[in-house]
Amino acid sequence: MDGATLPNCDFLSEALAGLGTAPKSMSPKWFYDEQGSHLFEQITKLPEYYPTRTETAILRDQIDTLAGYVPEGAALIELGSGASVKTRLLLDGIGGISTYRPLDISAQFLQDTAEALQTDYPDIEMRPMVADFMTDIAPAPTLSDRPNVVFFPGSTIGNLTPDQAITLLSRVRDWPGVTAFILGADLVKPADVLVPAYDDAAGVTGAFNLNMLARMNRELNADFDLGAFEHVALWNMGCSRIEMHLRSTCDQTVTIGGRAITFKAGETIHTENSRKFTPLTLRDMARQAGWRIAELVTDPDNLFAEAVLIPAK
Numbered sequence: 001m002d003g004a005t006l007p008n009c010d011f012l013s014e015a016l017a018g019l020g021t022a023p024k025s026m027s028p029k030w031f032y033d034e035q036g037s038h039l040f041e042q043i044t045k046l047p048e049y050y051p052t053r054t055e056t057a058i059l060r061d062q063i064d065t066l067a068g069y070v071p072e073g074a075a076l077i078e079l080g081s082g083a084s085v086k087t088r089l090l091l092d093g094i095g096g097i098s099t100y101r102p103l104d105i106s107a108q109f110l111q112d113t114a115e116a117l118q119t120d121y122p123d124i125e126m127r128p129m130v131a132d133f134m135t136d137i138a139p140a141p142t143l144s145d146r147p148n149v150v151f152f153p154g155s156t157i158g159n160l161t162p163d164q165a166i167t168l169l170s171r172v173r174d175w176p177g178v179t180a181f182i183l184g185a186d187l188v189k190p191a192d193v194l195v196p197a198y199d200d201a202a203g204v205t206g207a208f209n210l211n212m213l214a215r216m217n218r219e220l221n222a223d224f225d226l227g228a229f230e231h232v233a234l235w236n237m238g239c240s241r242i243e244m245h246l247r248s249t250c251d252q253t254v255t256i257g258g259r260a261i262t263f264k265a266g267e268t269i270h271t272e273n274s275r276k277f278t279p280l281t282l283r284d285m286a287r288q289a290g291w292r293i294a295e296l297v298t299d300p301d302n303l304f305a306e307a308v309l310i311p312a313k
């Protein structure tokens with residue numbers, strides 16, 4: 001497998017930096033160790049979590065439109081591929097994909113997924129790559145001898161800040177041989193639909209959020225008491241984003257890598273933003289990164305959008 005896992009010294013230094021300043025925060029990329037990846041798969045099946053089933057239906061319904069942007073013999077590069085469930089719709093419904101290159105930060109989960117896919121698609125070359133898409137991946141993951149189509153589903157773009165998203169889209173535009181970018185984006189909708197999607201009755205999203213602390217205990221020799229933090233999901237309308245936080249239920253001190261971090265009762269760690277878009281904000285983001293939206297398709301209820309971007313010039 002290409003690439004390398006993120007070293008634990010990065011995790012430690014980011015944790016100490018993120019928890020050592022006010023307000024406390026962590027990048028959502030640290031959710032995804034093997035347990036986090038499995039918990040995310042459980043989230044995708046929750047009744048409240050509409051994005052996965054909605055995007056899946058769009059991909060199924062619009063497969064012929066999407067196929068028009070995938071040249072014969074193309075390599076399909078997926079960013080944040082996870083369990084590659086939606087990818088199967090593209091591999092099944094679009095003929096002539098020569099290579100599938102899933103890229104993810106969750107190394108073991110990526111390896112297992114790629115092996116399962118190779119069994120199911122023996123004629124497609126699998127080229128998994130462990131990488132952090134927030135960094136300038138060099139050399140670019142594209143294959144030089146064929147057209148490359150990039151797939152970034154799930155609205156994972158919404159987990160990036162506006163600047164990070166434009167940087168990523170601009171970098172991908174400059175990867176050699178990229179002819180199109182298929183982007184999934186969640187749309188703005190009422191808070192009474194959005195909040196339960198991130199605060200489900202079964203508590204799976206809470207467990208996913210708390211796994212960030214459990215992971216620090218496992219990997220950084222931290223001593224978080226998971227019972228002393230609670231999951232919080234809120235809609236920040238001004239920033240058009242769902243925010244996830246972990247709220248300390250009492251005054252407490254936690255040790256990470258030998259350093260003491262104090263929490264006041266009610267203080268939170270901001271662990272994730274999940275931005276929600278409109279067709280207008282999507283167009284603007286694409287334009288700022290040198291892309292043009294060639295197609296924008298949604299479901300009948302306008303919950304989720306799939307955009308096909310092509311280079312602006």
Ligand code: SAH
Pocket residue numbers: 028029032037040044052079080081082083084086103104105106131132133134153154155156
């Ligand atoms: N594409 C799938 C999974 C989305 S979950 C779907 O649409 O259902 C987000 C995925 O992105 C996870 O698999 C996670 O491991 C990966 N990921 C998150 N941050 C990442 C980063 N900075 N670099 C690479 N992969 C990342």
Ligand code: AVI
Pocket residue numbers: 043051154155156157158159197198205208272273274
């Ligand atoms: C991966 N990403 C798009 C998910 C989202 O909806 O922002 C992660 C997630 N967080 C809580 N539930 C799902």
